[in-house]
Amino acid sequence: MKYCLLLFCFLFFIRFVPAQTPSGSVLTISTFTNGMEKQPGFLTFYWDARKGKVWLEIDKFDTELLYYPSLASGIGSNDIGLDRGRLGQEHIVKFQRTGPKVLLVEPNYQYRAISTDPLERRAVEESFAQSVHWGFDIVAEEGNRVLVDLTPFLLQDAVGAIQDISRTRQGSFRLDASRCAMYLPHSKAFPQNTEFEATITLTGDSPGAYLRSVVPTPTSVTMRQHHSFVQLPEPGYKSREFDPRVGYGGIEYFDYATPVSQPIVKKYISRHRLEKKDPKAAVSEAVKPIVYYLDPGTPEPIRSALMEGTAWWNQAFEAAGYKDAFQVKLLPPDADPMDIRYNLIQWVHRSTRGWSYGASVIDPRTGEIIKGKVTLGSLRVRQDYLIAQGLVGKFDTDTAHVAEMMKMSLDRLRQLAAHEVGHTLGLPHNYIASSQNRASVMDYPTMVAKVKGASIDLSDAYTLSIGDYDKWSIIWGYQDFPAGTNEKQELDKIVRQMHAKGLTFLTDQDARPESSAHPATHLWDNGANAVDELKRTMEVRKVALSNFSEKKIPAGTPMATLEEVFVPMYLFHRYQVEAAAKVLGGQQYTNALRGDGQPVLSTVPVDEQRRALDALLATIDPQFLAVPTFLLKSIPPRPFRYSPNTREVFKRRTGMTFDPLGPPEAAVGLTLRLMLNPERCARLVHQKMFYPNQLGLDDVLYQLIKTVYKKPIDRTYTGEINRMIDLKLAEQLIALAQNKEASGAVRDLVHRALLDIKKLVEPVAASTHYGLITHLIRQYEQNPAETTTSPVLTPPDGMPIDPGQDWLEGLRGEPACEWEQ
Known part of the structure; x- marks a missing residue:
């Protein structure tokens, strides 16, 4: 030992x-x-x-x-x-x-003292921890x-x-x-x-x-x-202060040398270093252009589409007064993609379709972007092609539709490349841009499909350039001013010129479908008016479903896979439902600064809110929700070696066989979840409190009950859909009444609505499906904790069909995008 x-x-x-x-x-x-x-x-x-x-x-x-x-x-x-x-x-x-x-x-660069006094700097350094x-x-x-x-x-x-x-x-x-x-x-x-x-x-x-x-x-x-x-960048980079009216990610830190009369938290944007050779010239070459390199492992024709979409950004830098300051090239064979000298667009493979990213390596001291890094998921283009297949596909002797589907898919990739590269230039999402004539590739637009007679037209599905907002944002972020210029005044002038063109900026926190409130700021929407666009999208859906046949898939393909093409057609309206729901209790606002002349805050007019309510109620009509009879006879159980658990098909309560009530339940659950969101309900209560003529939660609940529970009872397919809706509405209301996070006023009004439902259906409960609803409400009254409700079948994954959670990896000072599937 x-x-x-x-x-x-x-x-x-x-x-x-x-x-x-x-x-x-x-x-x-x-x-x-x-x-x-x-x-x-x-x-x-x-x-x-x-x-x-x-x-x-x-x-x-x-x-x-x-x-x-x-x-x-x-x-x-x-x-x-x-x-x-x-x-x-x-x-x-x-x-x-x-x-x-x-x-x-x-x-610890989160806490600093920007001072020439070494003792003042030391006091801050010794007050906060470092990391070894x-x-x-x-x-x-x-x-x-x-x-x-x-x-x-x-x-x-x-x-x-x-x-x-x-x-x-x-x-x-x-x-x-x-x-x-x-x-x-x-x-x-x-x-x-x-x-x-x-x-x-x-x-x-x-x-x-x-x-x-x-x-x-x-x-x-x-x-x-x-x-x-x-190696950290050489001195000479000039940080630019953040302005909430123009979207840029960036850095934040406490500066304890700041006078008490000024904000202690400093906010600066992230951007590449870019300088004109001649700052006095209206248009000048750059001292060092920004060059992005594409992964040579990207196949054609995707490679060319990505390079074209990336190159769009040169339009914005030209608008900012630079000549050929933004370039895109293929990565040289002898270059290492990890080398800091190369801004890289990388083509990445996964087992399922997934998000694309735009991230940056930045200097945390200044916000300077050192390297832009884009990750593009290779399976995303297949989802775009699948959607085009459902809209215009016709696999018979005619092959013209194949070129049309591929064109739409490649146009989407061009915009996707521009979007993700935009993040690496410093730009976050701008989700209000789609309501401003598709003003930015930094929005999440879905394809613009138009009804043309009895068919669908995809000729204007996606824009083929960056938008006007993109140009103004690059002008604001990258404009190089001559010595002696009052930069703050010039930047403010740029913002005011942008506003004069009807262009504004609102981002992730303003666009999330459940809790945000702006009626024109959404993900995956189009159009200047959310209600009008929902109605238009429902018409596109109607035509797409009426044209749906087995010719949507190639000959020799298992018939069960027809469901994968059917899913995005049946739910073609899903994102516009999210947009229209935000009109309820909606508030219009801007990122206004005091004295800049922008409108600050207003409630959506009552007539528009009522239009939104009517449009949303139309999405839970049994006739709208019914799956076409042809499809009920055409989708068998999944064959051997075709997974029945794929996320690309509807969930079901019928085992292996297609569930005719599964798609309607998923669609109904989506609409009810959005309409009865606790925060949205609270806003409805509050707006009527201040404006008695406004739409209130009591009005919404009354219309829901009137629409759902006053339909005739029958044993047809649409009658079964209606029974399912009856039950799901009662269960959703019980869950909201029990939600301890919901406001007391919301829970009170929902409680009263449940008693109204009970009073309405109790007389016929013994001989109808209303018996279960009556039982659940009684159970809720007597012992809420023991009330048992079944979960709603959720829709198949929708996102990502366009850009996804991307820029948060490399940019600071903005809210992270959520993972949503």
Whole structure:
């Protein structure tokens, strides 16, 4: 035992004490690294092939640099989100030496004192914590240079894959060091950055369905994680203050040197560094143009469409006074996509359709964008093609429709590329733009399908350029002003000119369908008026369903797959329902500044709210909801090796067979969930409190009950749909009355509505389906906690059919987009 203890101490000593010569001095770097492969560059490193180690040479102490991890190869599941090319968080770090150790320290740039007084700056620095990312033992040194073992730092789960797998309930995984190693082909040193890549393996038990669908052995998940150390930009970048009237992401920090009379929180936008060669010229070439490079692994004709859509942004920079300042090229064969010098558009494959992203690597000190990084999911184009297939497809002897479907899909890709690149230029979503004549590619537009006689016309499905708002936003964010110009005044003038053109900005927080209130700010909508567009969309849906036949799928295709084309046609109105629901209790507003002349806030007129209510009630009419008879006879159970659990078909209560009440229930649940959203209901209560002639929650509930419960009872298909609606409305109202987060006034009015329903149906409850509804309401009255209601069948996934959760990864100071499926 004593011998083992001595041996352990000896091994510990030789592992953690710097290698020394016989005279006792520390080995020199040249001696220690003899025979190793040297990679000189921004941070020079040595590869020790015998031990599988990376030895880092440090000669820059107390010098700040940028570090960020990323995923070089992903998992392939949109739901987990660990995608190829995903960027991690940026960190300003510096190496600090203390005796035989070197610490990798991150200063706290969230709290600063922008002051020339060193004591004032020190007071802030010592008031808030810093972060030490790693500690290294010095193994050799030479002059002012030291050598450390970087390998353990590189062989960690730097992107947080373990947490993402756990967050998505895919199992409990841990890092298996025995299955991790450096990946040398992508570990390189460049003049401005040094890149390292490692093969990382996570092991765990009971992997979830998402992992099982994409990993060959799901208990062993292997990916490649990348580490970037980057030289910070040279001085000279001029930060631009944020203006809430124009959309830009950016940075925020507390400046404790700010006079008490001024805001202590400073907000600046994120943008690329761009300067005119001649600032006095109306149009000038750039000192250094912004160049984006497309992944050469993108196939044609998609490659050309993406390059064309990306190149649209040069129109905006021309409007801002730059000549050829924005360019797009194919990534050179010898270029490393992880090299900081390349703004990259990457083509990424997943097992299911998923989101695309526009992220950026930024300098957290200033907001300067150092590298734009776009991730485009390859299966998205197939969903666009599927929608076009349902609208105009006709697989018989005529093949003209194939070109039409492909054109719409490629036009969508052009806009998608422009959208995601726009995020990497600093722009968030602008969801009001679709109501302003499709003024921005930063909106989420659905295709504009028009009724033309008895058919659908897709000739104007998507715009083929950036919009007017996009040009004004780039002018505001990137305009280079001559010396002596009052920049703040000039920027305000640009905003006022933009407003004079009828262009404004509202973003994610204003557009979410459940809780937001602006009647013209939505995801996936079109048109200047949400109610009119819902009615128009319902007409398109009517024509699409009347034209639906087995010719929507090619000959030789299993008939069961007809449902996958049917789903987006049946739910073609779904996003416009979300838009129209926001008119109820809606409020029109702008991001107004005091004195800028913009309208601040007003309630949607009562007549418009009543129009919205009528249009929404039309979406729960049994005749509207009925599945065409042809389809009920044409969709058999899924055949062998065609998963019955695919997310692309309707959920059902009939086992393997198609459920004729499944689509109506999903559509009804969507409308009722939106109309009876607790926040929306509260706004309806409040607006009538202040304006007695306005639409109130009591009016909405009365119309719902009148529409649903006063239809004749019969045993037809539409009668069964009506019975389902009767039950779902009662259950939704019971859930709202029990919702402790809802306001007391809302719960009171809903409680009264339930008693009205009971009074209305109780006389015939014994001999009709109203018996269950009466029972549920009585149970709710007597013992609410014991009231049992069934969940509503949810619609198949809709999003992403256009751009998705994208820009939040790389931009600061804005609300993150939600994951919605």
